[in-house]
Amino acid sequence: xxxxxxxxxxxxxxxxxxxxxxxxxxxxxxxxxxxxxxxxxxxxxxxxxxxxxxxxxxxxxxxxxxxxxxxxxxxxxxxxxxxxxxxxxxxxxxxxxxxxxxxxxxxxxxxxxx
Amino acid sequence: xxxxxxxxxxxxxxxxxxxxxxxxxxxxxxxxxxxxxxxxxxxxxxxxxxxxxxxxxxxxxxxxxxxxxxxxxxxxxxxxxxxxxxxxxxxxxxxxxxxxxxxxxxxxxxxxxxx
Numbered sequence: 001x002x003x004x005x006x007x008x009x010x011x012x013x014x015x016x017x018x019x020x021x022x023x024x025x026x027x028x029x030x031x032x033x034x035x036x037x038x039x040x041x042x043x044x045x046x047x048x049x050x051x052x053x054x055x056x057x058x059x060x061x062x063x064x065x066x067x068x069x070x071x072x073x074x075x076x077x078x079x080x081x082x083x084x085x086x087x088x089x090x091x092x093x094x095x096x097x098x099x100x101x102x103x104x105x106x107x108x109x110x111x112x113x114x
Numbered sequence: 115x116x117x118x119x120x121x122x123x124x125x126x127x128x129x130x131x132x133x134x135x136x137x138x139x140x141x142x143x144x145x146x147x148x149x150x151x152x153x154x155x156x157x158x159x160x161x162x163x164x165x166x167x168x169x170x171x172x173x174x175x176x177x178x179x180x181x182x183x184x185x186x187x188x189x190x191x192x193x194x195x196x197x198x199x200x201x202x203x204x205x206x207x208x209x210x211x212x213x214x215x216x217x218x219x220x221x222x223x224x225x226x227x228x229x
Contacts, residue, residue: 003158033216033217035217042219042220042221042222043205043217043219044219045216045217045218048214048215048216055214055215056214056215056216058216088157090159092159097215098211098215099146099147099209099210099211099215100147102161102164103161103217104161105151105158105159105160106158107156107157107158108157108158
């Protein structure tokens with residue numbers, strides 16, 4: 001069974017630009033969560049989608065948004081990029097939304113903002 | 115908000131020896147889950163072990179076991195017979211259905227295994 005895939009793996013943008021990251025969950029998984037990982041702030045929850053609906057959102061500004069498609073694939077978008085948005089963005093998928101369901105993480109997208 | 119604290123930024127262990135990674139958490143919830151995740155240099159996070167708060171018995175997975183002290187809000191990970199492949203960043207994490215099911219992660223402990 002294929003794991004969680006994220007594209008692209010690496011991305012370089014400049015301040016003010018916007019970016020879209022993609023996550024394809026494990027087949028059959030309907031929940032997708034996104035996390036930002038930085039050396040300073042560690043791993044922080046961005047949002048969770050289940051069956052195309054946002055179920056939960058972390059404490060991030062409105063520049064960070066996401067969506068989930070009917071095939072459970074998810075995208076996250078960051079508009080008006082800032083230097084502080086440079087991070088590893090991790091996606092995780094699971095069968096359901098509760099903690100009883102194991103989350104499987106993808107390899108991440110490394111975003112660098114210049 | 116829930117907080118998870120890992121007080122050991124770095125740890126090292128001799129191959130075949132045992133090492134314990136510490137984690138404490140703060141919550142007022144009674145229903146929650148605790149996890150240890152491993153992130154090797156390849157960056158893919160892998161679940162090592164999980165513990166349901168309502169279970170008194172400590173979870174074990176092969177060479178990995180936890181010491182869950184609910185009253186003390188402590189959740190340490192013991193790695194026995196350490197192997198070179200155990201070298202990674204280890205994250206302690208908390209999750210509760212009463213707080214949106216999102217993960218709260220600690221800052222991680224970097225484990226080095228010395229041959």
